[in-house]
Amino acid sequence: MVKIGSIELGDFPLLLAPMEDVSDPPFRRLCKESGCDLMFTEFISVEGLIRDADKSVQKLDIYDEERPIGIQIFGAELESMQQAAEIVQAASPEILDINYGCPVKKVVCKMAGAGILQDIDKMVSLTDAIVKSTSLPVTVKTRLGWDENSIRIEEVAERLQDVGIQALSIHGRTRKQMYKGEADWTLIGKVKNNPGFKFRSLEMVISIPRRRLWNIKTVMV
């Protein structure tokens, strides 16, 4: 049984990846009807949320028939992230997910999304603070590293685990690869099978046959 916090997801759950301009409520409804076990909202800017920006606040809309659902946020400033975590908690999702994977320039130039892969210490301390400031299970979605010379995903996974995240989704590319090129699934397998790695669930974007190869129980599409 895969569990995130106290959320039971069955033996081989299928997750819907967060996708900006795609994973909105109508799309999520279709995915739920088609058997999706856990879904995430589009990513939401913490700076928009704390300023009550319509576009950001609207993305907090979740519906009972979608549960369990995670709300995903992105940002870089500790205080804004903590305030946003409170806002997210008030919206009552099952999970608060942090985006450390978005590769687009306007996000990474502020050290948000995958930008934070350039400063792993900051990623860990931000995550630590968010875990402490919410009673929701906190999960993280990230990439292998900033570029091919700075791949530290095994260390990142261990350190995020130590500050209390409940699950980790890994996009098997670096920020430099954006959305192109081959994903390196072998590293995802290494993280999952690290003897020091105690997560009971590890979600990732991975094909079904490879999932079996590394005993990975959760698939995100």
Ligand SMILES: Cc1cc2nc3c(=O)[nH]c(=O)nc-3n(C[C@H](O)[C@H](O)[C@H](O)COP(=O)(O)O)c2cc1C
């Ligand atoms: C249109 C689009 C929007 C996306 N938006 C988000 C997002 O808001 N948050 C996030 O964590 N990932 C986002 N992603 C990344 C996906 O969740 C997923 O990790 C990625 O698409 C996997 O790589 P693949 O498309 O090569 O399978 C987005 C991807 C696409 C294609």
